[in-house]
Amino acid sequence: MFSGLGYSQTSEVNEADLVLLNTCMVREKAARKVFARINEIKNEIKRGRSRPASDNGLPVFGVMGCVAQAEADRLFERSRDIKMVMGTQAISRLPALMEQLDKGFSRVIDVRLSKESEFLELEASSRQTKHIAYITITEGCNKFCSFCIVPFTRGRERSRPADRIVDEAKALGEQGYQEVHLLGQNVNSYGLSGRYHGNLGNLGNLGNLGNVGNPASAPSAQEDGDEITFAKLLDRVAAESGVPRIKYTTSYPRDFDEEIVRVMDAHENLCEWIHLPAQAGSDRVLRVMRRGYTRREYIEKIEAIKGARKEISITGDMIVGFPGETDDDFNETMSLVAEVEYDGLYIFKYSPRPRTPAAAYADSIPEEVKTERFLRLQELQDRIQRRRYERYLGRTVEVLVEGTSSRSPSDYTGHTRCNKVVNFPIAAEALGKLVNVDITGVKSHSLYGEMAGDCV
């Protein structure tokens, strides 16, 4: 979009006319990081000042992403340097914002949220990632888990039409992409909330969102009628795209079903990896989190995955220290992790997010208890992970070579089909290719090996 407006990208901050900060708010201190980063950039510019930039010698600073959506015009109040605030659904309206700046408006903002907002359609050739392409299939979320800010910052769930997703995947396959990732907050609810044709109007910024948080008002597939399920979408992308490796994230346990596993088993190009966050192991906590499933139901989904023809890696997310979490609740989380034996686990200490129901729960857990539980769970997962990774010793795995390792310039780095990092000595011109690697070593979060034969 920027190239269409005559801009080009620079890695030199002193050459930049515009600096856009993309932000995430799932965890704490996101807004603070924006201001700290702007100051860092300003200092960098002062040190290396070599050009007469706009009036004050500074580029235009813009903020996009969830912090932009949630903080909206408060960002202008807190930093005079910020001239543009672009909410999560405003990306496709970027040219209009830039035009306003060009016309001389001192500050521009677009934080409209609407069910009708268009998905950003990108030409395959305009992508900047060379070997892996990310395809958005759903945006927003209707789940309203009590801890999560996503429905407020990214709006209601919308599914992108299947034909457009399949066409995009095909175009990427034709361009030579070896791997695509289908992306969404909850990919499994693809199509379930339909494509909404009604008008929710301008939902404004976070401050106005208090009354749109009723999941019951979400339109259903029946109302919409022309959607396909996630399993069917996966089937189409696998069959029609010609892309050798297809991954997807994030799965939501309540909407994850055995049909997805059957489709994964049916197509070789669907990779052996599922990210299925449980968030907690105790039914009581799951209920207060409003996750919509029990521990038993979660385990049943895990059993279906483990029963697949393919050997599928399972990863997840867990929150420790959720308000009111007792020792018994936490032990249930420990035992769930031990039972599932995740190949990887992201552990988060609970932190209250503005406007979410859990932020108002009184019975918060002291920071030191959260830390202690975090470390215990981490220690358990490390032991499990070590075992899980050691299984690969002596095996040959397929790796997509994504680049040179940042830690060791003489090594290539890439991911397996089951999404594990593999490093190996640079052996041939293999960048962007699929290669077989014999695994000879195991670290806590990566595998090490040697290239076996030629590229796949």
Ligand code: SAM
């Ligand atoms: N949509 C996915 C789901 O609901 O399973 C994941 C979305 S979220 C972007 C990524 C992870 O951040 C969550 O799975 C959760 O573990 C963590 N997270 C979200 N809100 C949090 C909070 N208030 N405190 C701590 N961790 C949080």
